[in-house]
Amino acid sequence: MTAGFELEELGHYVEDEALLQIVMQMWDSFFSTVEPPYPAFEPIGAEGPVLCASVSISGARPGLVTVTVPQATASALAAVMLQEEALPEDEVHDALGEVANIVAGNVKALVPDAGSLGLPVLSTATPRLGNGAAEVGRMDAVWRDGWLSVIVWLS
Amino acid sequence: MRALVVDDSRAMRKIIGGALRKLGYETVEAADGAEALEVLKSGPLPDLATIDWNMPVMDGLTLVTQIRANRAYRTMTMMMVTTEAEHGQIVRALAAGAHEYLIKPFTPDALEEKLALLGLLPEVAGA
Numbered sequence: 001m002t003a004g005f006e007l008e009e010l011g012h013y014v015e016d017e018a019l020l021q022i023v024m025q026m027w028d029s030f031f032s033t034v035e036p037p038y039p040a041f042e043p044i045g046a047e048g049p050v051l052c053a054s055v056s057i058s059g060a061r062p063g064l065v066t067v068t069v070p071q072a073t074a075s076a077l078a079a080v081m082l083q084e085e086a087l088p089e090d091e092v093h094d095a096l097g098e099v100a101n102i103v104a105g106n107v108k109a110l111v112p113d114a115g116s117l118g119l120p121v122l123s124t125a126t127p128r129l130g131n132g133a134a135e136v137g138r139m140d141a142v143w144r145d146g147w148l149s150v151i152v153w154l155s
Numbered sequence: 156m157r158a159l160v161v162d163d164s165r166a167m168r169k170i171i172g173g174a175l176r177k178l179g180y181e182t183v184e185a186a187d188g189a190e191a192l193e194v195l196k197s198g199p200l201p202d203l204a205t206i207d208w209n210m211p212v213m214d215g216l217t218l219v220t221q222i223r224a225n226r227a228y229r230t231m232t233m234m235m236v237t238t239e240a241e242h243g244q245i246v247r248a249l250a251a252g253a254h255e256y257l258i259k260p261f262t263p264d265a266l267e268e269k270l271a272l273l274g275l276l277p278e279v280a281g282a
Contacts, residue, residue, distance in 0.1 A: 025260055026260040028260070028262065029259075029260035029261055029262050030170065030260060032262075078166070081166060081170070082166055082169055082170070091165060091166065094164055094165045094166050095164075095166040097164065098164040098166045098167055101164070101209070101238055101259075102238050102259045102260050104238065105237070105238020105239055105240055105258075105259065106238065106240050106258075108238075108239075108240070108241070109240035109241045114241070116209070117209050117238065117239070118209075119163070119209060119210075119211060
């Protein structure tokens, strides 16, 4: 069995449809007062400043879950989540970190022999997992004037 | 009734605390397990603690274990509120002493249902 085939198998555990379901479930819980995002047909390319929250997954197949949004979308999402306008930057980061944490926790439940979750890490670019890791799940969606991109990497 | 909300995310503390206050709770907060133990030492014992799993300094499972080991905290109900969704993790938390388990994301209704099962809705408790 090649490493590529194994990664393909892992992709079956974290299907794009499952990712969409996780995101929509989160939307119903924390963003139900506003219109939902709708899936994009193609991966969205980042233009302009973005904010990315990433959470690592340890275990037999270490991985990373990233949630990337334009900075303006991050502020808008945090405002809806906390029902407060004009939140300071650290609260916006904290809210997006929790979104990534929730997605990662539910993704971890789909991955065989997964270990523990890391704490959310915020950055201004989407990190990539090295050492033979591959993208095994992805969900891109459009929301208002912005977008969000959720990517699952496993090695 | 009084609840201690333990979560390293300020956003989640606001969301959980807000939902509990709507149900009639007074709330206090802690950002990790160690801070939660300090809150328990310094104030009146809450009726309920909602406890996240993955936190810096002291994680939620360690906190549950430490609370369960202290007889002074026996009357406090502990509910894990966490993204850890695997069956094995739920079993570990309940074995350590948690009374209930709520997986994030959750709706306010789901939180209310769990509290009703525990007999910890303020209006139920006062009935």
